[in-house]
Structures are given as C-alpha cells and as structure tokens.
Amino acid sequence: MTENVLILGAGYAGTVVANKLAREFRREIARGDLNVTILDKDDMNINQGGFTFLPFGLYTPEDLERPRKEVLSPRINCVFGEKGEITGVDLENRKVQVKSGDTFNYDYLVIATGSTTDISNIPGLSEDYNTFYTSMDDAFKLKEKIDNFEQGRIAISVAQMPVSCPGATVKFAVMLNDYIKFMKTEEMCKNIQISFFWPMEPIGPPEFNKVATKVFEDDNIEVNRNFKLAEVDSKNREIVSQNGDREKYDLLITTPPHKSPQPIIDSGLTDETGWIPVDKFTLQYRGPAGNHNEVYVAGDAGPASVIKSGIGAHYQSLVVSHNLVNDIHGHGTKVSYMGEVGCPYIGAMPTPFTKGQAYIPSWSYGAPPESFEPTKLGWYIYRMYYYIHWDAGLKALF
Ligand SMILES: Cc1cc2nc3c(=O)[nH]c(=O)nc-3n(C[C@H](O)[C@H](O)[C@H](O)COP(=O)(O)OP(=O)(O)OC[C@H]3O[C@@H](n4cnc5c(N)ncnc54)[C@H](O)[C@@H]3O)c2cc1C
CATH class of the missing domain: 3.50.50.60 (FAD/NAD(P)-binding domain)
Incomplete structure (x- = not known):
C-alpha cells in the first residue's frame, strides 16, 4: 500500500x-x-x-x-x-x-x-507603514523613502515579539547608519538621528545583547528598550508604547507583529x-x-x-x-532537536569608510551563544550564504 x-x-x-x-x-x-x-x-x-x-x-x-x-x-x-x-x-x-x-x-x-504579519492590532500603523519585512516591493518603497530623507529622526520599531528573525532589524539599523553616512552629505548626517525601539530589555541572548549594545553606542544609534508598540499617531508623527510613552519621528520603519x-x-x-x-x-x-x-x-x-x-x-x-x-x-527511533538556532549579526556594511563585518552566532536549548566579534570573513560568508541557500541549503545537502 x-x-x-x-x-x-x-x-x-x-x-x-x-x-x-x-x-x-x-x-x-x-x-x-x-x-x-x-x-x-x-x-x-x-x-x-x-x-x-x-x-x-x-x-x-x-x-x-x-x-x-x-x-x-x-x-x-x-x-x-x-x-x-x-x-x-x-x-x-x-x-x-x-x-x-x-x-x-x-x-x-x-x-x-x-x-505571517498582521498590523490590525496596532491602531494607526496602516496609515504610516514602512517596512522591509513583508515583500521586495515594500523593501524598495522603503529604500525610496530613505534615499529622499534629508533630516530628522528615523524611528525603527520592532513592534512586538515573537517575529521572524528578531536580529534582522538590528542589522538593518546598523546598515542604515553606514548607508546614510555614505550616501548623504556631512551636513545631512549631522541632522539625522536613528532611534531604535525594541520591545524587550535585552536584545537577544546576553552575548548578542552585549555586541549589539556596543555597536549602537559606537554608531550613535539611540536605543529605547521595553518599547512595545501600541499605537501610531501618524497625524502628529508619534509612536505610542503600551505604557503610554510617546516618541516623535520623521520617518517610521516598523517590523510588524507576526502570527x-x-x-x-x-x-x-x-x-x-x-x-x-x-x-x-x-x-x-x-x-x-x-x-x-x-x-x-x-x-x-x-x-x-x-x-x-x-x-x-x-x-x-x-x-x-x-x-x-x-x-x-518502522525503526521507532527518534533523533532530537536540541534547540539549534542562529541569528546573523552585522557590525558594519562595506562602504568607502567601513569594512563589512559580520558573525553568525548560534545556540541551542542549554547553550547560549559564546562571546563573539564580527569579522570581515564573517561578512563574506554571510553574503555568500544567500547564494549557497538555493543549491545547498534548500536542497538539504548539509
Ligand atoms: C526580513 C527578514 C529577514 C530575515 N533574515 C534572516 C536571516 O538573516 N537569517 C535567518 O536564519 N533567518 C532570517 N529570516 C527568517 C527566515 O526567513 C524564516 O525563519 C524562514 O523563512 C522560516 O521558514 P518557514 O519554512 O518556517 O516559513 P516560510 O519560509 O515563510 O514558508 C512558509 C510557506 O508556507 C506557505 N503558506 C502559508 N500559509 C499557507 C496556506 N494557507 N496555504 C498554502 N501555503 C501557505 C507560504 O506561502 C510559504 O511558502 C528573516 C525573515 C525576514 C522576514
């Protein structure tokens, strides 16, 4: 049969x-x-x-x-x-x-x-929804907004957890900072502030949090923790947290809730x-x-x-x-998933002023990521992975 x-x-x-x-x-x-x-x-x-x-x-x-x-x-x-x-x-x-x-x-x-993503439980978000999370079209629309942005505060908000690849928004913020320095005039750079809004206290496991906190400090990216997005007041260009805190923005980039x-x-x-x-x-x-x-x-x-x-x-x-x-x-034996996951980290993207730097920390149920430093080799490996993905990753060759 x-x-x-x-x-x-x-x-x-x-x-x-x-x-x-x-x-x-x-x-x-x-x-x-x-x-x-x-x-x-x-x-x-x-x-x-x-x-x-x-x-x-x-x-x-x-x-x-x-x-x-x-x-x-x-x-x-x-x-x-x-x-x-x-x-x-x-x-x-x-x-x-x-x-x-x-x-x-x-x-x-x-x-x-x-x-899948769902913005229906965040009032106002659909009125000012810019994201790289949902499709290539949305990512390109966002690119246009970034390219045309001249001054003010860019708020990058991870609305709630869990989301697919929570680290993606961290690396997006780091790359955005490098991209702005490369693409905009010195005068514009002085007038652009990137602010990162994260719905929890730590940004990932302890070692990830340590490295992310340092790169944000070095890049002068302002970090607001425990900011769970509750509402977007697009008329006044403000985001509102579940605790009622209000923060101004000029360009809002959101990682939407997932379900x-x-x-x-x-x-x-x-x-x-x-x-x-x-x-x-x-x-x-x-x-x-x-x-x-x-x-x-x-x-x-x-x-x-x-x-x-x-x-x-x-x-x-x-x-x-x-x-x-x-x-x-009919063997009846089982292999175990031990909680193996990973979350690629980017310390910088390559521009005339910066070397690309990345690392892919991984961990499992009982073994958090070890201390790590992003490297130039890590950047090349991470970039290359997206090509290997098609012919080795998806084909289950490793
Ligand atoms: C912006 C972004 C950046 C990311 N960066 C990374 C990264 O750097 N590293 C990393 O490891 N991960 C990253 N991820 C996460 C990674 O893409 C996902 O974890 C991964 O795709 C999950 O695989 P999946 O098969 O579970 O889901 P998916 O790949 O999303 O596949 C689910 C499939 O189910 C189908 N489906 C859903 N509903 C139905 C239905 N009703 N009927 C029929 N079909 C249906 C969908 O069409 C889809 O093809 C990122 C994700 C995003 C959004």
Whole structure:
C-alpha cells in the first residue's frame, strides 16, 4: 500500500524536508510505495532573509527568488496556487482542505506554513507603514523613502515579539547608519538621528545583547528598550508604547507583529500564544488538537519559545526528515532537536569608510551563544550564504 507524506508550505522548512525525503526514499517513490506531496498557495520561493539588504542595494530581486519547482526534487508531487492553498487542517481525520475545495489525506503530515504579519492590532500603523519585512516591493518603497530623507529622526520599531528573525532589524539599523553616512552629505548626517525601539530589555541572548549594545553606542544609534508598540499617531508623527510613552519621528520603519497563518489558527492547532506547540525534542504535534505522533512541525510555525529563523528552520527540518525516515521504515527511533538556532549579526556594511563585518552566532536549548566579534570573513560568508541557500541549503545537502 502507498504511504502518503503531506507537507504544508513550500518555504524554507517545507522545501528542505521534501528534498531530504525525495533523496532518502528515491527507490520507494520510484516503486510507487511512497508519495510525497507539498502544498503552497503560490509557486515562487522567496528568500525573505534578503529583504533586509534590498534598501542598501546589496542584493537584486533575481538573487532572492526562484520558481518553487526549480528548488524541489522532481520526485515530489507539487500542488501550488488555489489547489494548494490550505483552508483547513483536520488532524483527527487526517485531512487537509484547500481553497479549490479538494481534500488531501495523509499518513504523515509536516506543518511548515511559517508565520505571517498582521498590523490590525496596532491602531494607526496602516496609515504610516514602512517596512522591509513583508515583500521586495515594500523593501524598495522603503529604500525610496530613505534615499529622499534629508533630516530628522528615523524611528525603527520592532513592534512586538515573537517575529521572524528578531536580529534582522538590528542589522538593518546598523546598515542604515553606514548607508546614510555614505550616501548623504556631512551636513545631512549631522541632522539625522536613528532611534531604535525594541520591545524587550535585552536584545537577544546576553552575548548578542552585549555586541549589539556596543555597536549602537559606537554608531550613535539611540536605543529605547521595553518599547512595545501600541499605537501610531501618524497625524502628529508619534509612536505610542503600551505604557503610554510617546516618541516623535520623521520617518517610521516598523517590523510588524507576526502570527500563525489564519487557517492554522482556525483549525484549532495553536495554543494560547498563537503558535503551534510541539514536543520540543521530536517536533511532533502536542497541542489543543491532541497528541499526534504522525504530525511534525518545522520552522516559524512552531512554538513561540523557539526563536524563528531560517537557521532554526533548517535544523528542525533535518530532524523532522530524519524522524520521518525512521517512522516510515518502522525503526521507532527518534533523533532530537536540541534547540539549534542562529541569528546573523552585522557590525558594519562595506562602504568607502567601513569594512563589512559580520558573525553568525548560534545556540541551542542549554547553550547560549559564546562571546563573539564580527569579522570581515564573517561578512563574506554571510553574503555568500544567500547564494549557497538555493543549491545547498534548500536542497538539504548539509
Ligand atoms: C526580513 C527578514 C529577514 C530575515 N533574515 C534572516 C536571516 O538573516 N537569517 C535567518 O536564519 N533567518 C532570517 N529570516 C527568517 C527566515 O526567513 C524564516 O525563519 C524562514 O523563512 C522560516 O521558514 P518557514 O519554512 O518556517 O516559513 P516560510 O519560509 O515563510 O514558508 C512558509 C510557506 O508556507 C506557505 N503558506 C502559508 N500559509 C499557507 C496556506 N494557507 N496555504 C498554502 N501555503 C501557505 C507560504 O506561502 C510559504 O511558502 C528573516 C525573515 C525576514 C522576514
């Protein structure tokens, strides 16, 4: 009898799991003993990690997108568009419903639907919403605003946690500072202040916080901690925190709140934090829809307590694939996800006045990042990674 693995979402995590299974089960798939099907609402894979760099001209759109089919093994059954847009997930009956009205049954399910942004709970934000977080178009619109900005206060606000790659806004602020020094006249630079608004006290784990705090001090970027964005008063150009603090801005750049995609919430898969709970080691579903050993979760869709990043999604996808291989072979053994995540850090971007500097700190459940210094080599490795991403990362070759 043919067994069916169904993967929801063909972004980072879903693609890695699919490609790993396609390689491990090439014989079973060829014999028709196993089907691996992947669903997504559209057919372009976009590397969101590159959005941070677009306003500074460091990648082009061509660097950041590929048709999904080009990065997925031909052994995978791909269903994209309306026929792949998930509208409901019924774990009890092992059924997934899509927009076209079709349903998919499965023996094993991987939920890799990521996160989405939602500004509806911040009054006023839609009236002055500039962000690099949501699409290439938005990142280019923001670039235009930055390029035309002549004087005043640029407020960079991370509205709430958790967000996908919390460190992205930190490196954006550092690069913005270098970019302004390079692109604007000396007179303009004197009249531009960058202010960073962060919703927590520490900026990441202790060593990350230490290095980020130092670079902000050195770059004269003002840091406001524990500023959870509650409202944007666009008429008076003020942001308001949940504590009622008001701060003026001339250009507001926001990292918006994130949430699980609505069909995942509506299917009753999320807990009170709004994210999908799992066994933190095996990544099997453990939530309001019951305990399901045949359902795995990888990537941003997972629990609020695990930092959402492409690096984490990569490690989780390898663990999920490995466990699926064992399940399907009937071995019954499990490998454990140990909380491996990372968050690339940038100390400077290269301009005529600065050398590019970066480092990719990583950590796991019980082992926080060690002390680190961004380096020139780190910058090249980080920049290069976005090219390796397509042919090695997504293909699950490491
Ligand atoms: C601006 C920015 C910068 C970042 N920088 C970095 C970085 O430097 N390093 C790093 O490690 N990480 C970074 N990240 C985070 C990284 O991009 C994510 O953690 C990663 O993409 C998560 O992978 P995922 O597969 O869980 O989700 P995604 O890659 O978002 O994939 C989810 C997929 O599910 C699909 N989907 C959702 N809902 C449905 C539905 N109803 N029906 C069908 N399909 C659906 C989506 O279309 C999408 O293809 C950054 C993110 C952003 C936004």
